[in-house]
Amino acid sequence: MKKDISIHWFRQDLRIDDNPSLNHLSIKGIPVLLIFILDEVNTDRPIGEASKIWLNRALIDLNQQVKGKIMFFKGNPIIIFRNLLSKFNVKNISWNRCYEVWRINRDNDLKKFLTDKVDDVKSFNGSLLWEPWEVLKKDKSPYKVFTPYYQKGCLESKPPRKPITKKIEFFNHNFADYSIENLKLDPKKKWSLNILKEWEFSKNSISKVVENFFEFGIKNYKEGRNFPIKKNVSRLAPYIRWGQVSPHFLWHKCDQYKKKVSEQNLKTFKSQLGWREFSYYLLFHFPKITKKNLHSKFDKFPWISNKKIFNSWSRGLTGYPIVDAGMRELYLTGYMHNRVRMIVGSFLVKNLLHHWKFGENWFWNCLFDADIASNSASWQWVAGTGADAAPYFRIFNPIIQGKKFDPKGKYTKKYIPELRKLHIKYLFNPWDCPEEILQRNGIKLGKNYPFPIVDLKLSREKALSALLTLKEKTKEL
DNA sequence: TTTTGAGTTGTTCGA
DNA sequence: GTCGAACAACTCAAA
Numbered sequence: 001m002k003k004d005i006s007i008h009w010f011r012q013d014l015r016i017d018d019n020p021s022l023n024h025l026s027i028k029g030i031p032v033l034l035i036f037i038l039d040e041v042n043t044d045r046p047i048g049e050a051s052k053i054w055l056n057r058a059l060i061d062l063n064q065q066v067k068g069k070i071m072f073f074k075g076n077p078i079i080i081f082r083n084l085l086s087k088f089n090v091k092n093i094s095w096n097r098c099y100e101v102w103r104i105n106r107d108n109d110l111k112k113f114l115t116d117k118v119d120d121v122k123s124f125n126g127s128l129l130w131e132p133w134e135v136l137k138k139d140k141s142p143y144k145v146f147t148p149y150y151q152k153g154c155l156e157s158k159p160p161r162k163p164i165t166k167k168i169e170f171f172n173h174n175f176a177d178y179s180i181e182n183l184k185l186d187p188k189k190k191w192s193l194n195i196l197k198e199w200e201f202s203k204n205s206i207s208k209v210v211e212n213f214f215e216f217g218i219k220n221y222k223e224g225r226n227f228p229i230k231k232n233v234s235r236l237a238p239y240i241r242w243g244q245v246s247p248h249f250l251w252h253k254c255d256q257y258k259k260k261v262s263e264q265n266l267k268t269f270k271s272q273l274g275w276r277e278f279s280y281y282l283l284f285h286f287p288k289i290t291k292k293n294l295h296s297k298f299d300k301f302p303w304i305s306n307k308k309i310f311n312s313w314s315r316g317l318t319g320y321p322i323v324d325a326g327m328r329e330l331y332l333t334g335y336m337h338n339r340v341r342m343i344v345g346s347f348l349v350k351n352l353l354h355h356w357k358f359g360e361n362w363f364w365n366c367l368f369d370a371d372i373a374s375n376s377a378s379w380q381w382v383a384g385t386g387a388d389a390a391p392y393f394r395i396f397n398p399i400i401q402g403k404k405f406d407p408k409g410k411y412t413k414k415y416i417p418e419l420r421k422l423h424i425k426y427l428f429n430p431w432d433c434p435e436e437i438l439q440r441n442g443i444k445l446g447k448n449y450p451f452p453i454v455d456l457k458l459s460r461e462k463a464l465s466a467l468l469t470l471k472e473k474t475k476e477l
Numbered sequence: 478t479t480t481t482g483a484g485t486t487g488t489t490c491g492a
Numbered sequence: 493g494t495c496g497a498a499c500a501a502c503t504c505a506a507a
Contacts, residue, residue, distance in 0.1 A: 137504080147484055148504050226486075268485095275485080295502095342486060381485090393499045394487045401487090460488085464499085481507075492495085 003031075005171050006092035007084065009077075010036045013096040013126040013243035014058045016065060018163035020124035021094040028092050028120075031171035034070045035084070038183045041076040042106045045290075045372070048365040050334045053192045054199075056185035058242050061201045063180060069170045071178040078110055090118050096126025096243075099280050100372055101287040129160035129247050129277055132284035142285040144387045149281065150274040163249045195334040199238070199368070206244055210236065214257055221265040228326075228337035229411040234269070235335065237369035240276070247273050279377035282387055290376045291357075293385040297470050303355040312453050313348050314362050316415070319445075319452035321428055322402035323347050325415040332415070334368035339405050345382035346396035351459040353466070356383035384467075392467040395460050402428035418442075418449045 006025040013019055025032045036059060040046055047055065063070045073080045084090060093114060098104070107123065114121045125131055135153040136142060143149035187193065200209055213234045217224070224232025239245040251273060254266045282289055293299055312318050316327035326340035336344070341363075348359045356379040363379070364370045380386025384394075406412050409427040413420045419427060421441035426433035431445060431452055438445065445451050 143504080145484065145503055152505080271485080339486075346487090388484075388503085390486080391500065393489095396486090397488060468500095479507100482505095484503085487499100489499085490497090492497105 002087070002089040003171075004089045004091055006030055006032045006094075007090055008032050008034055009093070009095040010034060010062070010070070011095055011098055011243075012241070013246075014062050015244050015246065016062075016168075017165040018246045018249050019096065019165075020126050021096045021122075022168055023164055023166045024094050024122060024124060025092055026166040026168040030091060031169045033084075033088070033171040033173060034066060035080075036070055036072050036183075037077050037080055038072075038074045038185070039077055039106070040074070042102055044102050045364075048367070048370045049192075050195065050366050050368050051364075051370050052185050053187050053196065054238055054242060054334070054368045056180070056183070056187065057196065057199075057201045058244055059180055059183075059185075061203070062244075065203055066170050067172075069172055070180075071173050071175065072180045072183055073178065074183050077106065078113055081110065081114065085117055092120040092122075093118050094120075094122045094124065097123050099128075099132065099284050100290075127243055127247065128280055129251060129273065130154050130157065130281075132281045135281065142281070146275065146278050146388045149278055150271065154274060154277065160248050160251050162252055163246060191331075195332065195368075198333050198335075206239055209239075210234075210245060210250070210253070214253060214261070218257070218261050218265055218269055222268040225268070226339050227405050227411075228329075228340050229406060229408075229414075233337060237371075237374075238335070238367075241369045241371045241374075247276070276371075276374055279371075279373040282377050283373040286387075289380060289386065290372055294380055294387055295385050295389070298383075298385040301355075301470060302353070302466050304353045305355070305358070309352055309453060310348075310354060310358055312450070313344070313352060313354075313359075317450050317453075318347070318352075319431070319450040320347065320398040320456075321412045321416050321419055321430065322398045322406060325406075325412040328415040330363075330366050334366065336367070337411075339401075340411075341378070342382055343396050343398055343401050345379060346394075347398060349383040350395045350463040351454055351456065353459070353463060356380060356385065393464060395463060397456065397460075399428045399456070416449070 006028050008021050008025055013021070016022065022032065059070070059072070081093070098107070111121055111123075135149065135157060137153075143153055200206055213236065217232045217234060220232050224230045236245055236250070240247060251270065254270055257266065286294060288294070313323070314327060316324035316331065318324055322340065323344050326336050326344045329340065330336040345356075345359055348354050349356050360375055360379040363375055367375070377386060381389055384390055384392050402412060409424045412427060419430060422430060422433065422443060423437070426437070430438065430443065430449065443449055
């Protein structure tokens with residue numbers, strides 16, 4: 001006889017705690033079958049290389065948490081569910097929502113397919129503090145500027161739900177042929193083994209990372225988060241992206257630390273969660289942000305595309321030490337400090353005049369926290385093509401930025417060992433250093449560290465004048 | 478209804 | 493050395 005079960009479909013909510021879909025199924029009183037589907041059929045863009053590696057490790061750990069009870073599938077969900085309906089007496093199916101267009105469409109189709117076959121089919125909000133369609137201006141149109149969106153739209157509406165975890169009985173499927181190996185996510189390249197080194201995956205270790213941040217890093221978050229060598233940033237982005245840590249949990253954790261941490265620091269950290277919300281908000285209301293300039297007047301911008309230049313940027317060989325340090329951090333660790341992300345982004349788009357989509361694609365493949373919403377929205381922000389964009393004349397100067405935010409050069413030297421001996425005075429502009437000093441420190445520009453790939457002043461002026469050509473007004477969003 | 482001021486992350490120039 | 497102004501155009505919300 002077929003068994004009565006409920007099904008929870010894991011997607012970007014790779015956790016048991018504070019999982020609204022699981023909580024919903026817990027009250028049904030029948031065992032919950034856990035499934036994961038790698039859907040490369042419906043997607044318009046497969047997950048990036050680093051994301052594959054992260055997902056693989058996260059799933060292995062999640063499966064351990066539930067004693068190996070997850071069934072892993074690869075393929076088209078609608079076919080997989082049809083198959084499951086033939087094997088079991090499925091009473092309830094639920095999942096937590098995603099917000100990319102292709103997933104929304106796929107899930108809607110699936111829901112239609114399932115409704116007359118299963119009693120209860122529901123989706124929940126497991127990853128956003130505010131649903132994008134619930135936050136609107138007075139005239140019911142969506143916000144396009146962060147501050148009013150966040151201050152007015154979010155903070156003055158109902159507060160995010162508190163994290164809840166319920167006890168659930170998981171169904172033991174006992175099938176041998178639905179193991180995680182079938183997903184073929186297992187990394188083969190040496191690169192993938194190396195970039196995992198600095199990251200934790202077990203539930204306990206992730207908790208420790210969170211605790212550690214709230215006990216130490218967050219205490220000087222507002223100031224310290226700008227300095228890449230300081231330990232004030234949370235580094236939680238990849239965990240949030242894959243749902244190993246819920247934003248709701250972090251939001252309310254801030255409230256628990258009101259006595260220990262100054263309001264300013266808590267507020268700044270919360271607003272970072274707010275930026276993630278804003279990115280998803282934009283993705284939902286303006287789905288084209290993943291591919292096209294939000295402000296289409298930038299379509300006419302005279303971008304260039306040069307493989308050699310792009311490769312120098314991506315491999316950290318531009319000759320601008322702070323840029324190169326960031327790009328190497330990314331390639332070595334699957335992560336880049338936020339301040340440096342802005343510097344390298346500005347450099348690629350404004351100094352090297354490359355379209356943001358090239359940078360976005362590189363980040364997509366290298367970042368553990370690569371998230372279609374944040375990645376697109378942030379690249380558009382830095383490029384000046386997006387919502388709430390930086391003014392076009394805001395072009396980061398990698399020398400000033402280096403001096404300001406890496407004043408002792410520790411971060412830069414960590415990732416550019418060939419400049420380790422160079423005095424801080426010349427660290428961010430080694431080409432200005434007298435030849436004899438370079439020689440004494442073992443540096444031969446053009447040999448073991450590149451000459452600058454572009455002239456800073458000239459490329460800045462070029463970008464500014466190119467931006468001025470966009471003057472004609474085309475109103476579109 | 479119209480006006481006004483402000484808006485995550487900057488740089489340069491001239492006083 | 494420090495400081496303020498200028499570098500657009502547009503969205504939003506308060507006055």
